[in-house]
Amino acid sequence: xxxxEIKNLSIEFGGLKAVDDFSLSLEERExxxxxxxxxxxxxxxxxxxxxxxxPTKGSIELNGESLLGLKPFQFAQKGIxxxxxxxxxxxxxxxxxxxxxxxxxKSSESFFESILRTPKMVQEERMIDERAIHLLKKxxxxxxxxxxxxxxxxxxxxxxxxxxxxxxxxxxxxxDEPVAGMITTELDDMxxxxxxxxxxLGLTIxxxxxxxxxxxPIADRIKVLNFGETIAEGSADEVQNNxxxxxxxxxxxxxxxxxxx
Amino acid sequence: xxxxIRKILPLIGVVALYYLIMYLKSIKVMNxxxxxxxxxxxxxxxxxxxxxxxxxxxxxxxxxxxGFMSLGAYGASIVTTLIxxxxxxxxxxxxxxxxxxxxxxxxxxxxxGLLIGIPTLKLKGDYLAIVTLAFGEIVRATLRLIEPxxxxxxxxxxxxxxxxxxxxxxxxxxxxxxRNFIYSKHGRACIAIRxxxxxADAMGINTTKYKIISFVFAAFIAGVAGGLYAxxxxxxxxxxxxxxxxxxxxxxxxxxxxxxxxxxxLGGLLLTVLPEALRxxxxxxxxxxxxxxxxLVIIMLYRPLGLCGGKExxxxxxxxxxxxxxxxxxxxxxxxxxxxx
Numbered sequence: 021x022x023x024x025e026i027k028n029l030s031i032e033f034g035g036l037k038a039v040d041d042f043s044l045s046l047e048e049r050e051x052x053x054x055x056x057x058x059x060x061x062x063x064x065x066x067x068x069x070x071x072x073x074x075p076t077k078g079s080i081e082l083n084g085e086s087l088l089g090l091k092p093f094q095f096a097q098k099g100i101x102x103x104x105x106x107x108x109x110x111x112x113x114x115x116x117x118x119x120x121x122x123x124x125x126k127s128s129e130s131f132f133e134s135i136l137r138t139p140k141m142v143q144e145e146r147m148i149d150e151r152a153i154h155l156l157k158k159x160x161x162x163x164x165x166x167x168x169x170x171x172x173x174x175x176x177x178x179x180x181x182x183x184x185x186x187x188x189x190x191x192x193x194x195x196d197e198p199v200a201g202m203i204t205t206e207l208d209d210m211x212x213x214x215x216x217x218x219x220x221l222g223l224t225i226x227x228x229x230x231x232x233x234x235x236x237p238i239a240d241r242i243k244v245l246n247f248g249e250t251i252a253e254g255s256a257d258e259v260q261n262n263x264x265x266x267x268x269x270x271x272x273x274x275x276x277x278x279x280x281x
Numbered sequence: 282x283x284x285x286i287r288k289i290l291p292l293i294g295v296v297a298l299y300y301l302i303m304y305l306k307s308i309k310v311m312n313x314x315x316x317x318x319x320x321x322x323x324x325x326x327x328x329x330x331x332x333x334x335x336x337x338x339x340x341x342x343x344x345x346x347x348g349f350m351s352l353g354a355y356g357a358s359i360v361t362t363l364i365x366x367x368x369x370x371x372x373x374x375x376x377x378x379x380x381x382x383x384x385x386x387x388x389x390x391x392x393x394g395l396l397i398g399i400p401t402l403k404l405k406g407d408y409l410a411i412v413t414l415a416f417g418e419i420v421r422a423t424l425r426l427i428e429p430x431x432x433x434x435x436x437x438x439x440x441x442x443x444x445x446x447x448x449x450x451x452x453x454x455x456x457x458x459x460r461n462f463i464y465s466k467h468g469r470a471c472i473a474i475r476x477x478x479x480x481a482d483a484m485g486i487n488t489t490k491y492k493i494i495s496f497v498f499a500a501f502i503a504g505v506a507g508g509l510y511a512x513x514x515x516x517x518x519x520x521x522x523x524x525x526x527x528x529x530x531x532x533x534x535x536x537x538x539x540x541x542x543x544x545x546x547l548g549g550l551l552l553t554v555l556p557e558a559l560r561x562x563x564x565x566x567x568x569x570x571x572x573x574x575x576x577l578v579i580i581m582l583y584r585p586l587g588l589c590g591g592k593e594x595x596x597x598x599x600x601x602x603x604x605x606x607x608x609x610x611x612x613x614x615x616x617x618x619x620x621x622x
Contacts, residue, residue: 070483096485104483110476112540112591113469116601120466121473122484124491127466131494134465135458141465146604148466166601188485 023048023224024100024192029068029078038064040248042078044226046192049218051225053235055259056245057268062228063105065245066194069226070102071095082191097125101190103181105197105228111170115161115180118169119152122187152187159183159213175206182213186221193217195227199234207234214238236260244268291596295453299446316445317513318557323448324510326549327455329533330542331502336531337539338463339495340475341402342410345417346503346530349390351522352420353504354511355430357386358439361512363429367440379442383508390504391497393420398496402489405478417527424519435518436511443512451509455502456542456597462498463542464599471495475540536580538587542597547588552577 024046031039039061046052054062067073069080071092080087082098090098101122110118127148133141156162159179164172169180178198185193199210211234217223229235235242236256244252244259246268252259259265302319305311328350335343361367361382370378401412425433462468470491473481482488511517529552537548555576559569580588 072479072482091487092482093485093487096483102483104480108477108480108483110473110480112476113472117469117472121469121481121486124466124470124473125485125487129466131467131498134467135461135498137461137465142604145465149601149604184484 022046023083025079025081025084026069027079027081029065029075029080031064031068031073031075031077037248039068039075039245042245042248042250044243046224046226048224049222050240051214051218051227051238053239053242054226054228054245055230055232055235055242056251059247060245061248062245063196064248066102066196066226066228069095069194070100093125096188096190099188099191100194101185101188101192102194103178103185103196103198105200107177107181109169109177109180109184111168113169114166115169115172116149116152116156116165118180119155119184119187120148122184123148123151126189155183155186175202175209178202178210179213182217186217190223192224192226195225195229197228197230199229199231207231210234211238232260287596292453295449299449302445318554320443320445320448320513321510322550322553323445323452324506324513325530325533325553326452326546327506327509328503328530329537329545329549330455330459331499331506332530332534333539333542333545334459334462334471334495334499334502336534337541337545338468338475339471339492340478341492341496342406343413343496343499344410344531345413345415345420345524345527346499347522347524347526348413348417348420349394349500349503350507350510350526351424351517351519352390352393353383353386353507354517354522355386355424355436355507356389356504357382357508358436358511358517359430360385361442362436362439367438370440375440375442379447379512382442382512383505386508386511387501387504390507391501394497394500395493398493398500402492402496414524414527417522417524421519421523431518433519435516435521437516439511439515439517441512441515443509448509448513451505452546455505456546459502459542460597460599467491467494472540532577535587536577538584538590538592540591541587541589541593543592543594544587544589551588 022045024044026042026044029039029042030037042065044052054065056062064073068075071087071090071094075088082100087095087098110121113121127144129141129144153162153165156165159182161176161180161183164176169177172180182193182195182198195214198214199207202210214225214227215238218225227235227239239256242254242256242259243250244262244265251264251268252262302311302316306316328346332343332346335341361370361378365378397412397416401409404412424430430436463472470481470486473484473486474488474491478488533548533552534545536552537546538544552573556569556573559572584590
C-alpha cells in the first residue's frame with residue numbers, strides 16, 4: 021500500500037493554473053525527485069503538501085487519511101516534514117534549540133509545570149535535550165550545539181534544517197532544493213545523507229532539485245513538471261531521453277542535444 | 282555543591298539588597314519618597330517583563346499594555362476596597378485580602394487578554410499593534426463610565442498594602458516565573474514564532490495557541506503589577522493608564538533590550554529613577570524631560586538592540602548543562618557527551 025496518495029492536485033491563482041492535475045503515489049522508503057524549470061510549480065506542490073496553500077482540486081491522503089483542510093502545523097504533526105528553498109532557521113536561537121523547537125507538540129510539559137520547573141518537567145527537558153543531541157551527533161553538528169544558528173556556515177545550515185525536520189519524527193520528508201548553492205564536495209555529502217535518511221531511518225523522501233547530477237543517482241523515480249503540468253515520469257534514464265523534457269529545459273529547437281548535465 | 286551555591290547566591294543578593302535599603306532608610310539617607318520611587322520602579326520592571334514576553338520573546342507588537350495594568354489595578358482594588366472594605370479589614374486578614382486582590386487583578390487581566398487574544402492574534406505586525414492600541418483606549422474609556430468604581434474621578438481609599446518588600450518579592454517571583462517560561466517548550470515555541478513564523482508552523486507548532494498562551498500569561502503578570510500599583514498609590518483613575526503609560530513601557534522595554542530579562546530590569550529601573558533623580562539638580566528641573574529623551578536617543582544610537590539586547594545575567598539563564606547536574610535529590614545523570622558512541 022502506498023504511504024502517500026496524491027490525486028489530481030490542482031491549484032489556481034486568479035485564473036493562472038500553477039499546478040494542474042498532479043498525481044503521485046508514493047511507496048514507503050521511496051525517493052522521488054520533482055524537477056522542472058523555474059516557475060514549473062514545484063514549490064507550489066510542496067506548499068500544498070504542507071498545508072500552506074489549499075488546493076482548488078484534488079486529494080492528499082497519508083496512510084489512507086485525507087489531509088485536506090488541515091493547517092500547516094497539523095500536516096507537520098501528522099508526519100510530513102519539510103525544509104525550505106531559502107533556509108528558514110530560527111536564526112537567533114542556538115543550534116540545539118532549533119532542533120528542540122520541533123519537539124514542541126510531542127513534549128508533555130504543561131504550562132504550570134513549565135513555569136514552576138517541576139522535577140518532572142526538568143526530566144522531560146533532559147529527555148528532549150538528549151534526543152536533540154543524539155540527532156545532531158548523527159549529522160556531525162553536536163560540536164556546534166550551543167552556537168547561534170545564524171553563525172553556522174551555509175552547508176551546515178542546510179544540514180541543520182534537515183535535522184530539525186527529523187526531530188518531528190516524520191514519515192515523509194520534503195526537501196526543497198537541498199543542495200542549492202552548494203559546492204561539488206558538499207553535493208556528494210548531501211547525496212550520502214539523503215540515502216542514509218532512507219536506508220537508516222526508513223524515511224520516504226520527495227525532493228525538488230535543479231542539480232541533475234545530484235538527482236539522477238539517488239532518485240528512484242523522477243517527475244518532470246513544466247508550467248504546472250507533469251510532462252514526464254520515470255527513471256533517470258527514461259526522463260533524460262524524453263524529448264519533451266529536453267524541449268522544456270533547452271527549448272524546442274534543441275531536441276537532439278544530449279543532456280548529460 | 283557549586284551549583285547549589287550558584288542557585289542560592291542571587292537570592293542572598295536580593296535579601297542583602299532589601300536590608301541595605303531598609304538600613305539606608307533607617308539612617309535617613311533614603312526618605313519615604315525614595316522608597317516610593319523604587320516601588321514604582323519595581324512595578325515598572327514587572328510591567329516591562331510582561332511586555333517583553335509578548336513583544337520581545339514572541340515577536341508580537343502590543344502597544345496597549347497599560348490596558349491590562351488598569352484592569353489589574355481596578356480588579357484588585359475592587360476586591361480589597363469594595364468587597365472587603367479597604368481600611369476596615371482586620372489586621373490579621375490584610376495580607377490574605379491583599380494577595381487575593383492581586384490574584385483577582387491578574388485573573389481579570391488574563392481573562393480579558395484571552396478574550397481579545399483569540400480574535401486578534403491571527404493578525405500580524407502593524408495590525409495587531411492597532412488593535413491593542415484600540416484595546417487600551419477602550420478599557421480607559423469604559424472605566425471612565427462605570428460609576429460604582431468612581432468613573433472618571435477614579436477610585437479612592439485603596440489601602441496602601443504594597444510595601445517595598447512586597448514589590449521586591451513580586452519582581453523576583455516574576456523574574457523566576459518568566460525565566461522558567463522562556464526555558465521550556467512554551468518559551469521555545471514563542472521564540473520560534475518570533476524568529477520565523479512560517480518555519481514554526483512547518484515544525485508542528487500551533488502558532489496561534491502559543492501566541493495566546495504568551496499573551497494571556499503576560500496579561501496576568503500585568504494585572505498583578507496593576508494591583509501592586511493601586512496599593513502603592515491608594516488612588517487610581519482611568520487616565521493614569523493611558524497610551525502615554527503604554528508608550529513609556531515600550532520605551533523601558535526597547536531601551537533595556539528586547540528578549541532579555543536583564544534588560545527589562547535595567548530599563549524599568551533606570552528610566553523610572555532617572556527622571557526623578559534629575560529633580561535633584563535644582564536648575565535642571567525644567568530640562569529633565571529633555572535630558573531623559575536625549576539619554577534615550579544616545580542609548581538607541583550606541584546600543585541599537587537596547588542596553589542588554591541578546592544578553593542575560595547568568596542567574597536569569599538556564600544552562601543546558603544544569604539539566605545534567607546532580608540535583609539536590611542526587612539523582613544520577615550522565616551528560617550525553619560522556620557517552621562514548
